[in-house]
Amino acid sequence: MIDSPPRRTSLYEEHVKLGARMVPFAGWEMPVQYTGIVDEHVTVRTAAGAFDVSHMGELRLRGDHASHVVDYLVTNDAKKLVDGQAMYTCACNESGTILDDLIVYRRSAIDWLVVCNASNRAKMSAHFARAAKDHCDFEDQSDATALIALQGPRAFDVLAAAGPEGAALSALKSFTFRDTTLAGVRCTVARTGYTGEDGVEIFCPWNDAPIVWRALFAAGQPIGIKAIGLGARDTLRLEPRLSLYGNDIDETTNPLEAGLAWVVKLDKGDFVGRDALQKIKSAPLARKLVGFEVTGRGIARHGYPLRDLAGSEVGICTSGSPAPTVGKNIGLGYLPSAMTAVGTTFFVDCRGKNVEAVVVPTPFYKRRAT
Numbered sequence: 001m002i003d004s005p006p007r008r009t010s011l012y013e014e015h016v017k018l019g020a021r022m023v024p025f026a027g028w029e030m031p032v033q034y035t036g037i038v039d040e041h042v043t044v045r046t047a048a049g050a051f052d053v054s055h056m057g058e059l060r061l062r063g064d065h066a067s068h069v070v071d072y073l074v075t076n077d078a079k080k081l082v083d084g085q086a087m088y089t090c091a092c093n094e095s096g097t098i099l100d101d102l103i104v105y106r107r108s109a110i111d112w113l114v115v116c117n118a119s120n121r122a123k124m125s126a127h128f129a130r131a132a133k134d135h136c137d138f139e140d141q142s143d144a145t146a147l148i149a150l151q152g153p154r155a156f157d158v159l160a161a162a163g164p165e166g167a168a169l170s171a172l173k174s175f176t177f178r179d180t181t182l183a184g185v186r187c188t189v190a191r192t193g194y195t196g197e198d199g200v201e202i203f204c205p206w207n208d209a210p211i212v213w214r215a216l217f218a219a220g221q222p223i224g225i226k227a228i229g230l231g232a233r234d235t236l237r238l239e240p241r242l243s244l245y246g247n248d249i250d251e252t253t254n255p256l257e258a259g260l261a262w263v264v265k266l267d268k269g270d271f272v273g274r275d276a277l278q279k280i281k282s283a284p285l286a287r288k289l290v291g292f293e294v295t296g297r298g299i300a301r302h303g304y305p306l307r308d309l310a311g312s313e314v315g316i317c318t319s320g321s322p323a324p325t326v327g328k329n330i331g332l333g334y335l336p337s338a339m340t341a342v343g344t345t346f347f348v349d350c351r352g353k354n355v356e357a358v359v360v361p362t363p364f365y366k367r368r369a370t
Helices: 012-017 037-046 066-073 118-132 155-161 164-171 206-223 230-238 274-281
Strands: 021-025 028-033 049-052 057-062 085-092 098-108 111-116 137-140 145-151 177-182 185-190 199-205 287-294 305-307 313-323 328-336 345-350 353-360
Touching: 012 021, 012 206, 028 230, 037 049, 037 230, 049 206, 057 066, 057 118, 066 111, 066 118, 098 118, 111 118, 118 137, 145 155, 145 206, 155 164, 155 199, 155 206, 164 177, 185 206, 199 206, 230 313, 287 313, 287 345, 305 328, 313 345, 328 345, 328 353
Parallel strands: none
Antiparallel strands: 021 028, 049 145, 057 111, 057 137, 085 098, 098 111, 145 199, 177 185, 185 199, 287 328, 287 353, 305 313, 305 345, 313 328, 345 353
16 A cells, blocks of 8 residues: 655745755645744744644534534533634543544634644544534535644734734734734634744635735744744744643543643533543542653653653653753653652653653743733
């Protein structure tokens, strides 16, 4: 059997022009870096960066019962959303483990958009389609939808420089969205993101994404805008402790042990996985996902074993890297609950070498309120 070649987003040529190093990712050929991970990371923390995240999945549910279908499939309380509001949530299976983490957007009571991870698109599209059957209309709009993230403390300066429609977007509150026009292209713009910084995510028709992309760079050039690849996207999300599906969460983890209990509303009514999660909550957790700092000489990486001070393997590192803003080597990992108190020391097995680490409070980084 011959594997299919990676797909390309409609911004592929833009990435090539900017000198991106392209790599396979979740079935796509995506930019991992342009000028360098640290430089791109610092740009987002201090100015503004643009990300191509068109590989993400967009699922649309419409009809009188769409709200009930969405609410039944997610752990958070979708019924509390009003028109133009979004929320972060998980979707679980009947065992209470995580199928995916999502952002749900309520366009109206009968019109919902669900954004899923690229690696889970086929799984989540089928999951929502099955639930929607005979209840509401379902459409996987991923192939027709491009998504550009504009993140950083000067993201709204870039939008304002792009025109009056962009300037008006500064009125958006966090996790709200609106339809607008940017560079003559009809878009949906949401004040959401995955970097720990302020900014927006811009949905637009697939073939129009290059128009929007070029307009943002033309407007943002005096501000210092840069294109940002997957490498910096990972370090940016790790500092504010934002979970990465396939690393920190997956179908072997549940939201409670992953530190996502805040998106599990057991009192909202029935939803997929509720009974299992209720049972999990009723007993002490065997393990928890913690943040840690590597205090010895080494860098923690996904998959490295975590060991107690006697040298026994007790956990696993799920994410780890140097943190440019924090100036330390940091990581996330699952440890036995008895070892999760802040200040607890342990070892990270860095390729056969036990390197000292300590549990620290998270998030590692939090932007200053403006």
